[in-house]
Amino acid sequence: MNNKNSLQILGKNFSLQPNALIVKGKPTEAAYEEAFKLLSRIETAQGWWWGDLANAREKSYGSLKVLAEKYGKRMGSIAECQRVSKAYEVSMRIESLSFNHHQIAAALPDRMTWLRRAEKEGWTTAELAKQIRLAGILPPHFESFEPEIVKADCLAWIPKQDICDLLLTDPPYSTEISDIEAFAASWLPPALKKVKPTGRAYVFIGAYPIEIEAYLKINTNTMTLANVLVWAYQNTLGPSSDLDYNLNWQAVLYYRGPEAPKLDCPILIEQFSVQNVNAPDGRSGVRYSAWQKPDDLAERFIRHSTKPGDLVLDPF
Numbered sequence: 001m002n003n004k005n006s007l008q009i010l011g012k013n014f015s016l017q018p019n020a021l022i023v024k025g026k027p028t029e030a031a032y033e034e035a036f037k038l039l040s041r042i043e044t045a046q047g048w049w050w051g052d053l054a055n056a057r058e059k060s061y062g063s064l065k066v067l068a069e070k071y072g073k074r075m076g077s078i079a080e081c082q083r084v085s086k087a088y089e090v091s092m093r094i095e096s097l098s099f100n101h102h103q104i105a106a107a108l109p110d111r112m113t114w115l116r117r118a119e120k121e122g123w124t125t126a127e128l129a130k131q132i133r134l135a136g137i138l139p140p141h142f143e144s145f146e147p148e149i150v151k152a153d154c155l156a157w158i159p160k161q162d163i164c165d166l167l168l169t170d171p172p173y174s175t176e177i178s179d180i181e182a183f184a185a186s187w188l189p190p191a192l193k194k195v196k197p198t199g200r201a202y203v204f205i206g207a208y209p210i211e212i213e214a215y216l217k218i219n220t221n222t223m224t225l226a227n228v229l230v231w232a233y234q235n236t237l238g239p240s241s242d243l244d245y246n247l248n249w250q251a252v253l254y255y256r257g258p259e260a261p262k263l264d265c266p267i268l269i270e271q272f273s274v275q276n277v278n279a280p281d282g283r284s285g286v287r288y289s290a291w292q293k294p295d296d297l298a299e300r301f302i303r304h305s306t307k308p309g310d311l312v313l314d315p316f
């Protein structure tokens with residue numbers, strides 16, 4: 001090892017450095033294959049590493065949230081790794097299966113039986129999820145962990161969707177739509193019809209009176225508009241005005257189905273109609289657009305109103 005920070009764990013021909021993989025000499029084809037296999041293992045091991053790190057720190061110093069914010073990591077992903085790590089003592093983890101295999105079965109009481117079957121049959125993660133689904137234990141969309149993203153007009157897309165547990169969405173604002181009243185009336189009722197009676201919906205609608213008025217007029221069928229939540233932020237401002245007040249909040253319409261269970265929400269920390277969360281401003285994480293919503297807020301709403309395996313729809 002000539003560099004103090006380099007790792008020689010992929011064999012003698014490869015050296016891993018913090019910002020590069022250096023190839024030494026002329027590795028054989030077999031050496032490349034071995035390095036590929038080892039790299040894949042490291043990639044899958046990362047889930048365990050993040051989960052174990054967060055669980056261990058939590059015992060002494062509390063959540064990793066502050067560090068995640070400081071270094072631009074998504075707390076949602078780390079929290080998911082924590083959930084999986086907690087579900088399996090180190091001695092229970094099956095080395096020949098990936099972290100994702102363990103993740104798929106993590107919530108099941110007989111998770112080890114499923115994992116042993118996956119190991120014996122050589123199931124991929126998709127096959128494991130399919131078998132669990134066929135056994136009728138989890139809902140149909142459980143097999144897809146990556147969100148499915150489709151480019152389509154919402155009015156064409158919504159009718160084709162399955163009934164969901166949560167509708168969480170951020171439609172275009174009145175500044176982009178000529179007739180916001182007609183637009184709101186065209187998409188919201190069919191979208192709410194896609195939510196199960198046990199489900200919930202959160203719709204970000206900005207803070208302009210014209211928009212709030214348009215959405216409040218809509219007949220929401222069996223879903224109850226239970227709160228107009230406020231997302232407030234102190235770290236950035238929209239366009240400023242000499243005549244009026246500058247906006248540092250947005251309304252989030254919160255609908256509840258007639259059979260919705262209790263919110264899964266820490267009462268004294270998060271169960272408030274005003275949610276104070278910094279707006280993405282590029283200092284931590286990536287800022288893709290001016291009115292981007294914070295991942296932390298979306299994660300909170302998803303955590304409050306779904307359980308593992310639930311289906312979330314977002315038409316925008």
Ligand SMILES: C[S@@+](CC[C@H](N)C(=O)[O-])C[C@H]1O[C@@H](n2cnc3c(N)ncnc32)[C@H](O)[C@@H]1O
Pocket residue numbers: 152153154155170171172173288289291293315316
């Ligand atoms: C407020 S943005 C939300 C962006 C998105 N959720 C994100 O995380 O970046 C609204 C989005 O709706 C899209 N949009 C506008 N009209 C639409 C329509 N009729 N059907 C589907 N999407 C539409 C816009 O292109 C825009 O990307």
